[in-house]
Amino acid sequence: MTQATPTIRRTRRLLADGREILYYDDRASAPRTAEDSRDLGERALAGQLRRDPLTGDWVAIAGHRLNRTFLPPKNECPLCPTGRGTVPSEIPEADYDVVVFENRFPSFSAHAEEGAAAHGLLEHVPAHGRCEVVCFTSDHDASFASLTPSRARTVVEAWADRTAELSRQARVEHVFPFENRGQEIGVTLHHPHGQIYAYPFVPARTQSLLAEARRHHDRTGRVLGADVLAAERADGSRMVLEGEHWSAYVPYAARWPVEVHLAPHRDVPDLVALTGEERDELAEVYLDLLRRLDRYYPARDGQSPRLPYIAGWHQAPVHVGRDISRLHLQVMSVLRSPGKLKYLAGSESGVGGWVNDVPPERIAARLREVGKTGDVGEPREAGR
Missing domain, CATH: 3.30.428.10 (HIT-like)
Incomplete structure (x- = not known):
């Protein structure tokens, strides 16, 4: 347990498949000790990065993401605290302020397929990096706009803290926090959340x-x-x-x-x-x-x-x-x-x-x- 700021407490834990989860608490709360009771098996590996020889752009090939959760009903939301729905969620605690955890279906990960890299026109390398989910609130029906200023400030602190830590990781070249909101954009979960991508290259x-x-x-x-x-x-x-x-x-x-x-x-x-x-x-x-x-x-x-x-x-x-x-x-x-x-x-x-x-x-x-x-x-x- 560490202090992100004098008023925000950060606690680092592990989920059942070894992924990290970090709690950013701005309220007085009990220590974060809940265990992830799910049987998740081995964590998913990120796939390959392939270089487009016509443009020089890198493209992540992540076939495992086809199986990610898609617009579940509220009682099966993986971003709500465990106990509010019918199944255990990604967040073992019964409540939280702001939470960041490694994506279960990552485009980039330190745990990437380690096949031999290929060079020349048809170049590919393992998709190293990291993808994280940022849950802005435990309230499923809220939005970022409905947060209090103090809670929005906690999210800002989490963004900055994660940027600092991810920037120190090997192979990471760029850190991009973002939020997609609305089915028109293509979101797959209604719960208010964003993401952070730590790329092993500088995007186009x-x-x-x-x-x-x-x-x-x-x-x-x-x-x-x-x-x-x-x-x-x-x-x-x-x-x-x-x-x-x-x-x-x-x-x-x-x-x-x-x-x-x-x-x-x-x-x-x-x-x-x-x-x-x-x-x-x-x-x-x-x-x-x-x-x-x-x-x-x-x-x-x-x-x-x-x-x-x-x-x-x-x-x-x-x-x-x-x-x-x-x-x-x-x-x-x-x-x-x-x-x-x-x-x-x-x-x-x-x-x-x-x-x-x-x-x-x-x-x-x-x-x-x-x-x-x-x-x-x-x-x-x-x-x-």
Whole structure:
């Protein structure tokens, strides 16, 4: 048992098949001693990483994931505490605050198939790395947006703590915390949760971000992410909210029907580098932003629909580009109007030629509008 912060207690335990589970407690609670009583057999092995010779991208081949749990009924939810449903869950305790555990069906793992690597045009290697599940709350019917600020702060601490630990593991090159919400996105479990992928390579989008940041730095001597944030704040038309330490804006060339970036005012490479004050405000600002997103489309029958989204933390890679990388969160939704999805058809999927039917300025205006009513956080409204 260790202290993640003076007010958050971290406890590390093992599940029945040897996977790690970590409890992050922000409330007074009994020691975490419950045992996993399931007969799980041997843990699943991750498969192979294969390199696409046409693009240089790495692709994880993970056939075992076809058998993963898919939209179970509430009484069989594997992310609820054990005892609330009809079967033991992934979490042996009867209640919890925030929990992180190794994915039972990992795309990447330290326990990967150790077949001989192949090189040349048809190159493959074991899919080393790690995949973790982050349970934001024990409440099955909650959402991240419904968390209290103190619980959201615990999640922020868990993200930072896991980023630090995973970054120290052998073979890990990049750590990516993210949340998928909504069946439209493709979630397979309704319980509010996210994931953390620790990749043994730098993913393609991160490489693109690094390349642009390097070109900008070589030309100007400045950090691209900082200059983009300054330009958005100076223009103002796409700003959503501004706090003391964080600002949210719709990017100038937004790809998605709803897309927002949340960035710190200070140059930091990752969540680990945030100060306590920056983490405190992040919990408040992020809740404000998510609640605005849930009010983005007009209410029906007195209730606003929960917006399906992907939220991902873009951090600096573990070993390269840390001097020019800048932390930011990207939230994006495929819902272009109630009941209508944006599909990545020929242009986007085929060649990456994006077309967005919604002007970014209109997205930002709507998010400012819905922030004027309802439950919003402390940061002031963007004054434009």
